[in-house]
Amino acid sequence: MAPPTTRLVSSIDLKKKPWQQNPPLHNRWHPHIPHVATVNTSHVFRVEMVDWTGGAIRDDDSPLDVKSIDLSTVHYLSGPIRIVDDDGIPAKPGDLLAVEICNLGPLPGDEWGFTATFDRENGGGFLTDHFPCATKAIWYFQGIYAHSPQIPGVRFPGLTHPGIIGTAPSMELLNIWNERERDIEENGVKSFKLCEVLHTRPLANLPSTNGCLLGKVEKGSSEWERIANEAARTIPGRENGGNCDIKNLSRGAKVYLPVFVEGANLSTGDMHFSQGDGEVSFCGAIEMSGFLELKCEIIRGGMKEYLTPMGPTPLHVNPIFEIGPVEPRFSEWLVFEGISVDESGRQHYLDASVAYKRAVLNAIDYISKFGYSKEQVYLLLSCIPCEGRISGIVDAPNAVATLAIPTAIFDQDIRPKNNKVPVGPRLMRKPDVFKCTYDGNLPITKNPSATS
Secondary structure: OOOOOOEEEEOOOOOOOHHHOOOOOEOEEOOOOOOOEEEEOOOEEEEEEOOOOOOOOOOOOOOHHHHOOOHHHOOOEEEEEEEEOOOOOEOOOOOEEEEEEEEEEOOOOOOEEEEEEOOOOOOOOOOOOOOOOOEEEEEEEEOOEEEOOOOOOEOEEOOOEEEEEEEOOOHHHHHHHHHHHHHHHHHHHHHOOHHHHHOOOOOOOOOOOOOOOEOOOOOOOHHHHHHHHHOEEOOOEEOOEEEOOOOOOOOOOEEEEEOOOOOOOEEEEEEEOOOOOOOOOEEEEEEOOEEEEEEEEEEOOHHHHHOOOOOOOOOOOOOEEEOOOOOOOOOOEEEEEEEOEOOOOOEOOOOHHHHHHHHHHHHHHHHHHHOOOHHHHHHHHHHOOOEEEEEEOOOOOOOEEEEEEEHHHEOOOOOOOOOOOOOOHHHOOOOOOEEOOOOOOOOOOOOOOOOO
């Protein structure tokens, strides 16, 4: 007998705002956000999603929507979805929820996406001290391929995946999150030097009622106020999975998520047509609306059996991810190395973030020799299926990070040769990405030895 037809449990109307969707969306993690559907483990089900901004970024030539975006509203998620077994018994705290991605893609009729950098005063990014301006590039999809009029001469197959997939936290776990993130936000500047290099503010995004959307919970009620003041933002990945941005979670992949509440309350969103390791521009994948078709399995007692806590409580665990068999095939790569020495020449001790930043900067400066603006390359490295690695983490004082770029995505040979870098009208990549001015007064980092 053929399997039952895939069940649609969460649909999206692209003409409506996130708060107008039915079933309603949410943009926070909290155990008391009600589930919108119940799914049996024997069924394949379909979840549709808005892009992570809920349609705030438009397919046009103005980056002002990126510059002025209200980041208190992100990310808009579909769910929560309650998972039960064939006997109707829900997933229990301590179980593992195995979530298989059977199929995924953009929503029909909405086959486009965007990559952007935030303004330094409103979100920033990994290289915001070098690139403080809001920028935007639009991508169009042709089957598995993407191309952008703003970054010509590049075409590549996407490795489509959800940026966010996770289960609801328990109140105990939620309190752990809020306590530790409040500590780093309030005290981190005094104790952590990494932020001086990466120039990221705030150090954590704490619970806030601003922009809060809680699904079926009625706004203005006492329950809404309580949950909104406790609910965790969706920005970082945590013990429940969440915003892990693992680009290889595509067709055939499986995620083993810890269960902290009855029913698991699975949520997902932030669909990406393609992304590079690190998503370095922050708004840095090819962001899109989309759908997932999923099948779940409950592994009873799986947390204790398979996950070892790395912290003071049994809740300090992390998901396991099984990569699927479908991905683009590239055979030739150009690899850029970085070490933990910053642009001022200052040595950092085995700091992989500083090393990766330098690898990305090296790649940007190199590829810009071939007729691209550095803003074009920054967005490109954030959304193409490039491979980031920590290559060395023990040889003090330098961590070594690498960034591998598939050379086949370009319409020209970008490898070093005996003759000089080719020049000519064909290589002058115009138009550029859409770009705003930077109106702040924070210092901009300049590499004194870089090309202009």
